[in-house]
Amino acid sequence: MRYVLVTLLFLVPLFASAASYQDLLLTLDPELPGPGDTITATINSYAYDLNSTQIVWYLDGTVVGTGRSATFSAPTHSAPVELTVIAGSHSITHTITPAQLDLLWEADTYVPSFYTGRALPSVGSHIHAHAIPHIAATTLTAASTTANALLYNWYVNSRLLVDNSGVGRDVLITDAPGLYDSYLLSVEVLAPSGLKVARAGTRITSVEPTLVAYGVSPLLGTVTYRDYASLKDIALEDTPALLPYYFSIATPGELLYTKTRTGDLFTVKARHPSILLQSATATFTLRKGSETSATGGVRGTTTQPSIFGL
Amino acid sequence: MERRKAYIITALIITALITSLSLWYLYLARQEANLNQTTELDYYGGGDASGIGNVFGGSSSFNEQSTAPSSSLTSSPSTTTPGEMPTTGSSTTEQADTPEQWHLTEIYASPVAGASVMQNSTTTVVHIVERKTGNMLEYETSTSETQRVSGVTTPRVSRAIVLDAVRALIIPEDDYARIVTAGSAATTTLLYDPIETVAYDGSEHLYYTSPSAAGVSIRSYNLGSHTTRTIWTSPLHGWGIALVRPGKLLITQAPSRNIPGYAYTLDIQEGTLAPLIRDVPGLMVTLSPDGARTLYSATDTTGTKLFFKHGDTTITLSLATLAHKCAWGSDSTTLYCAVPKSLPVEVPDSWLKGQVHTNDTLWRIDTGTGDAVALAQNTGLDIIDIRESDGVVVFTNKADQTLWGVIRD
Secondary structure (H helix, E strand, C coil): CHHHHHHHHHHHHHHHHHHHHHCEEEEEECCCCCCCCEEEEEEEECCCCHHHCCEEEEECCEEEEECCEEEEECCCCCCCEEEEEEECCEEEEEEECCCEEEEEEEECECCCCCCCCCCCCCCCCEEEEEEEEECCHHHCCHHHCCHHHCEEEEEECCEECHHHCEECCCEEEEECCCCCCEEEEEEEEECCCCCEEEEEEEEEECCCCEEEEEEEECCCEEEEEEEHHHCCCCCCCCCEEEEEECCECCCCCECEEEEEEECCEEEEEEECCCCCCCEEEEEEECCCCCHHHHCCCEECECCCCEEECC | CHHHHHHHHHHHHHHHHHHHHHHHHHHHHHHHHHHHHHHHHHHHCCCCCCCEEECCCCCCCCCCCCCCCEECCCCCCCECCCCCECECCCCHHHHHCCCCCEEEEEEECCCEEEEEEEECCCCEEEEEEECCCCCEEEEECCCCEEEEEECCCCCCEEEEEECCCCEEEEEECCCCEEEEECCCCCEEEEECCCCCCEEECCCCEEEEEEEECCEEEEEEEECCCCCEEEEEEECCCCEEEEEECCCEEEEEECCCCCCEEEEEEEECCCCCEEEEEEEEECCEEEECCCCCEEEEEEEECCEEEEEEEECCEEEEECCCCCHHHEEECCCCCEEEEEEECCCCCCCCHHHHCCCCCCCEEEEEEECCCCEEEEEECCCCCCEEEEEEECCEEEEEECCCCEEEEEEEC
16 A cells, blocks of 8 residues: 555656646637638646746747737748747647648539530539649658648538548539538548648539520521520521520430410420429520421420420 | 596507607618618719729729729710710820820621731731631721631631631531631641630640540640640539730639639649639639739629739729620730629629620729729620730620720821
8 A cells, every 4th residue: 555655656746747738728710721821829728827827929939929829820831830839837839731722613514615604503413523732742741742642521511421532532523402402512631640731611502404595597606695585686597596504414315395385475494304303494585587486396405405496 | 537647648658659660760761771772883883984093992992892993083075986986085194185085996797706906017907707607807907998818618606716817716616626727728727626715825836625524624736736735634624714924824713603713823834733813702813914913803692893913912993894804905014894884693604694795884904003094985885805906905795796996096
């Protein structure tokens, strides 16, 4: 018993010392800063009265603040910097890696080749996302300076996409949100050492496919710069072309059309052959002299102009 | 009796309260209406653009709520010539002396697929590729005469890039792209790659995006050796490209309202990306020829804003327009911007689909001082593809693809 007491007498100060180091808690806001970001660093402790302790902050050896919190700018380059805070006789050091992560995405839906806008998701389509990190090579080991060496964790809302995450998995293909729905797509990047270096997220919302009617001219081709409804001064053939936007091309096929007429006003509804909720409607007044087009049907695929009046 | 008196007093108090609350409600409703009206007028300008102004607002504070530059001087009188639009133009220093006079003129009344403005030994010449025929034409600004340069017929041309006085890249609607050379021994060279967007370096290389199953490739095509080289590949399809000298391409993600976009500069030799503009909704970008100045627009649910970035400084311009309606002058300082009288809702998507069009005023902006001069006001044209050379500004009307010019008198 006497030996036990003597042993405890020596061990207790050692445990106390370890606990005091762990009890210095450093937090950064933002947690993963980018180059040039304003960072607020704060230190807390449950073991010490920091209010009565002299606290000095150093960034790569240069004083950047005093007191329990300090605000400073991350360097504009992406090389790592050492943040050290000395509180009385204790200190803690943290490596800040200013990094940027771009999260780019588009949907695998059809848009006409002349259209330079984004392909937006519709129900039943897929999202293609690409994470592009901008991290200094010195953050990584010499053998891992490429994006392929990083670990990518992909999330939809808070759900980790286990099958799509992993080393070098910088590209994601996943289901688009449901009808009138949206989700938060996010990705975090970790260095081979396990150090979390950057995070990015974006909200993605599904839209309804649309049909836009354009005029067709024998010499001009499809007059894509102006929709059919607003064409007034260009001589056109009788047939307008209906161009689909945002139908899924993951499962292409012939669109199912219905055409109704009220006087000169035509309403054309297109439905995806295999995706139940993908449909679009176009309404337009047929130009004068186009009566022959009014009697036929409509035909076209998810990725081609639909010819009206066949 | 006492009870009846109490009822009467209570009724009077309730009536007074209801009356007070009603008056207060009416007052608040009126204030809100005034506020809404002010916001709308401020944002979309509300009136005609004056002939001169400062897009930087004359101070370091940003002015984010107006489509037109703030007026600081009276513009020079409008001039009207039969068959032409009324125009005006002047500058701060020239106001005291002789104001610059510009006139708007229709250069080619049939839809064009592409055009460029160049100097020859005596005058400024506009080279045109006709959309219906693929023919190349030449318009002399000094005489206003047009003559046909190439009779090689390619119908249904969707896009064209004029390479020089006798060569053009022509992209038909449903056929291979081709390089057509005019002259007595006219030649046509087919390019078998599918081409989506394309840029030209002004000498020997074309750069274009070409789709594949895995995404898109950016390739260069050597006009002399007819060889192609893949510079960069992306798992995403939607990219626009433009040339930035020297040795750099601007690549921008396809825009959509309220959806973040990214733009990069791509080193043509190394194939490496450098971030330029990140995470901006509805992003559209145009870079000065020297690559030092960036103009970009952002469009979200609150509207469209235009930004000018030089070095680490970014300024919000008092012009609400899309960056694709602007172009840099060859000096990399002068900016030409078409500013709509009002921006339609759902831009840029609806505008890119051709469903809506704008009525623009064409401004010339000195990005060194912020001074802006209206070269043509309320043109009734939806201006795109602005090109400039020595006092001649040429552009396309997106609504019908006709070619127009603003020419200094």
